[in-house]
Every structure is written in C-alpha cells, then in structure tokens.
Amino acid sequence: MTKPGGERRPLRVGIVGAGMIAVDRPGFLPGLQHIRDRAEVVAITSRTRSRAETVARDWAIPAVYDSLPQMLAHADLDVVLNLTPIYAHYETSMAVLTAGVHLVTEKPLASTLAQASEICAVAAARHLLVVCAPYDMLKPEWAEARRLLRAGAVGKVAFARLQSSHGGPAVMAWPADPTWFYQDGAGPLLDMGVYGIDRITGLLGPARRVAALSGLSQPVRYARGGTFDGLEIAATVDDNTLLMLDFGEATFAFIDATFNVVASKSAALELYGSAGTLIVNRPGVDAGPGRLPLELFRTDTVAGLPGWISPRSLDAAPRQDRTALLARAILVEHLAHCLATGAPPVTSADRARHVLEIMLAAQTAAREGRTVELQTTFGVLA
Numbered sequence: 365m366t367k368p369g370g371e372r373r374p375l376r377v378g379i380v381g382a383g384m385i386a387v388d389r390p391g392f393l394p395g396l397q398h399i400r401d402r403a404e405v406v407a408i409t410s411r412t413r414s415r416a417e418t419v420a421r422d423w424a425i426p427a428v429y430d431s432l433p434q435m436l437a438h439a440d441l442d443v444v445l446n447l448t449p450i451y452a453h454y455e456t457s458m459a460v461l462t463a464g465v466h467l468v469t470e471k472p473l474a475s476t477l478a479q480a481s482e483i484c485a486v487a488a489a490r491h492l493l494v495v496c497a498p499y500d501m502l503k504p505e506w507a508e509a510r511r512l513l514r515a516g517a518v519g520k521v522a523f524a525r526l527q528s529s530h531g532g533p534a535v536m537a538w539p540a541d542p543t544w545f546y547q548d549g550a551g552p553l554l555d556m557g558v559y560g561i562d563r564i565t566g567l568l569g570p571a572r573r574v575a576a577l578s579g580l581s582q583p584v585r586y587a588r589g590g591t592f593d594g595l596e597i598a599a600t601v602d603d604n605t606l607l608m609l610d611f612g613e614a615t616f617a618f619i620d621a622t623f624n625v626v627a628s629k630s631a632a633l634e635l636y637g638s639a640g641t642l643i644v645n646r647p648g649v650d651a652g653p654g655r656l657p658l659e660l661f662r663t664d665t666v667a668g669l670p671g672w673i674s675p676r677s678l679d680a681a682p683r684q685d686r687t688a689l690l691a692r693a694i695l696v697e698h699l700a701h702c703l704a705t706g707a708p709p710v711t712s713a714d715r716a717r718h719v720l721e722i723m724l725a726a727q728t729a730a731r732e733g734r735t736v737e738l739q740t741t742f743g744v745l746a
Contacts (some may be wrong), residue, residue, distance in 0.1 A: 375403040375700055378435050378465075380456055381447030382410035382419040384539065385470060385692070392445055393423050395693025402700045403693075407439040432456060436463040443468060443699060451549045454479040461486045461494070466703070468695050471497040471558045473716040475549065477724060477740070480717040487713055495699045495709045496716035498559050501566040501745070502694050503687045505657040508675060509633070509644055510567055510745060517660060519639030521568065524617040527630040527646075528560030532623030534597055537589030543597050546585060546623075551601035553578070553723050557621025561719045563633060563644075564609065564617045566710070570741040571609040571617075574722055578605040578730035581624060607726045610735075621726075639663050647688075714742035 377396070385391050386408075396405060409429040410416035420428045429435035436444075436459065444460040446453060446469035454474040460467050461483065473496050474480040487494045500506050513521070529552060533542035544550055565571060581604040587595040604624050609617040633644040641661040660673045687694050695711060702709050718740045725736040 372704070374401060375442040375466075375696070375703075376440055377403050377405045377696065378407040378409070378439055378441045378444045379405060379425075379447060380409055380432050380435075380444060380460075382408060382412070382415045383447065385447045386445075387419055387423070390691030392447070392692045392696070393419070395690035396696060398689055399693060399697050399700075403443070403696045407435050407441065409435045432459055436460070436465065441465050443696070445696070446470060449544065449550075450554060451475060454483065457483050457494075458486065461490060461492055464490060464492070466492050466699060467494045468699055469494065469496050471562075471716070472554055472720045472723065473713060474720060477717070477721050480713075480720050481740075484713045484717055493699055493702055493709060494713035494716075495695050495702075495711045496713060497692065497695060497711070498562050499687070499692060499695050499698075499711060500559065500563055501710050502698055504685050505644055506563060506566065508658055509635075509642060512642060512660065512675070513567055513635075517640060517662070518635065518637030518642050519663075520613075521611075521615050521635060521637045523615065524564060524568075524633060524635040525630075526560035526564055526617060526619045526633050527625070527628060528558075528563075528632075529556050529620045529622040529625035529628075531626035532585065532603070534585040534587045534595075534623075535589075535626060538587065538592070539590055541592055541595070542587055543595070546597050546599040546601060546603065548601050552603055552623045553605045553621045553726065556623075557605060557607065557619060557723060557726075558719060560619035560621065561607070561609075561722050562715075564619065565715060565719060565722075565742075566745060567633075567635070568611050568615065568617070569744045570611075570718055571722060571738055572612050573610045573735050573737045574725045574729055575608045575610075575735045576605060576726035576730040578602045578727065580604070581622075602727075602730075605726060605730065607722070609722065621723075708743065710745055712742060714740075718742050 387393050405425050407427040408416050408420050408425050416428045443466040446456045448456050457469050533545045580602050585597040605621045607619045631643045632646045635642040643659040645657050663670045665671045721740045729736045
C-alpha cells in the first residue's frame, strides 16, 4: 500500500487461525519473515485465545483479538489470511471481504459453488483481490511447465496423469487430532485432490466435464504416531476418489484423490502430447540427485533424433528458489505484487471456484454414475 507522499509501505496483515498452517513450515509465518518489506503481520485471532497469544509472543505479533469481527473493527488491515478449517472458509472470507479487506485464503475456496460464486462477486464489486491456495502454479517448475506448453513443446496434448494423494493424516504422526480429515466436509478430495486439479487447470485451462469413481475403502482408521497414536477414527466420507477430466478436443486428465497412497515413486505430473512428454517431479521424492524437477522428451529434438531434454531454465544444481524460501507466504507476496502492478492473480478466486466445482461435480458424477458438465470458467493464465 502507499503512504502519504507516495512511498510504498508494507501490507498490514491480520491472521485468522493459529494452527500448523500459520506457524509450521511450509506455513505462513516462517516465510513472512523474509518479506517484511512487503508485508507485516500486525494482528492475529484464533478460536483459542491462549493459542493466539502464544503464537503472537513467538512471532512478535503486536495485537491479539478475541474474534475476527473484533480484529476487523479495531486493527488497520490491508489483507487477512484465512487459515481456518475447511468448513469455516466461506463465513470467514465473506466477513473479511465485506469489511473491505483483501484476502488470502487456504483451499478450498468454499464448501459450495454458490458460496464460491458469492465470494467472487463480492470481491469484484468491492474491487478487492482474493488469492487462494494451493500456490503450486507460482513455483518455478510449474510456471516453466506452463510456458513450455504454451510454446508447443509437446505439441497437441492428448492426456495427463497427476499424482495427488498421500496416506492420510492418520499415518503421518499428525500433531493434532486428525479425525476431522475423515468426516463430512473434509476428506481427500477436498484436502489432496485440489492439488492435482489446481495444477492441471493451471496448465490446460478450464475443464469441460468430469467423470469419477469414489468410495470408502477403510471405514475405520487408526492414528499412528504422535500425540494421538492409536486413536480410532470412524470415517464418514469417501477416502478413495479417482477423477477423469475432459478439456475438449480429446484432451483428458486422470487425477487420484485418496488417503490410500502410503508410498509412491510416481511423478507429480506426466503429460503426453503429439510431439513429446513433459514430467514434473515431486521435490525430495522422485527427483533424485542430479535429476531436474522438470523433464522434457521431444520426438524431434534435432532432425530425426528424439530424446530427453534438460530445460536450461531449471538447472539441477542445489538451490533454494524463492517459493522454497517463502512457502505459503509466496501467496502474500503474490498479492502484494498484483496490488502494486495491477496484474491479475495466478491463484485467482475464479480459478479456485472452478477447481471447487470440479471437486463437487466429481462427487455427483461418482454418486450418480454419469459424466457431469461444468459451468464455471476463468481466464487462461499468461
């Protein structure tokens, strides 16, 4: 934002939610320490005041409030980070926007398509920016993948496979009670499938229709490790969903969204086109020593000679790129950049709404055994 006299000052940031997404890497507060010239956290509120006070003390946040309405009424804020659980995203985001404050929100954007559309409409009417997690399309490997596709590096895209799952919080020694991840309103489709859907729509644009298979493979789970080791969890939401997206012109994508992938060596993305193959590896998982985060195979690297290419834009040397340094805080830096330049957000509310529609439509498609046409869209990323 701009001070009197034209000097630009850091955005004044308020945080709703003092849990792991706020404080643990790759959470917001560690990364925000590196962009204090762009954003400063001045207030925090949480369901438990004592927890908010602890975080405020640990991270030198000057003000703690008992509630979001109190924070919005008394703190001079430019942007609020909505780090609440999934079920509270809509109510929290609407309170922020109706107060005239820009918004950074965790995924998904809302719980229903109507809620997501209302968030988009209110933000547009009040000329407010909304950026929504995930932040993958701000990472260099995904931005470069998008650039290569726009340049025709693999020709006409036929289909893509995206790995978007893990074994679930119950097997990850989750530091908090993981039960809610397996209850209605949560589940792996909303928690993990969102990553694969976000990535492929960021690369290929809006999807046109979705088909899906979904079910509950493990009705009872047991937490392993951590404070809640041995806790019995009764799952009430599907834990195993597979999606097929149709982008038109016989371009398809297959995405897994489950809590059943306890280990995998698959790439995050394998994309196949008429002129080549594009792979995006997962950092620290399938990108071994000397292996690039992004790999490209061309059917005609030079005349008559196919082969794998190492993109010069992403070298294999160890490095700490900016998104690795900032992690989730890159969303705040992106918002600051968009406010300063007038550029539209890459992680926009419109695309987040489309991603949400895909997830909700997948539930309908699986339940009713049919393909569901999609209604929302968004501007294709530059």
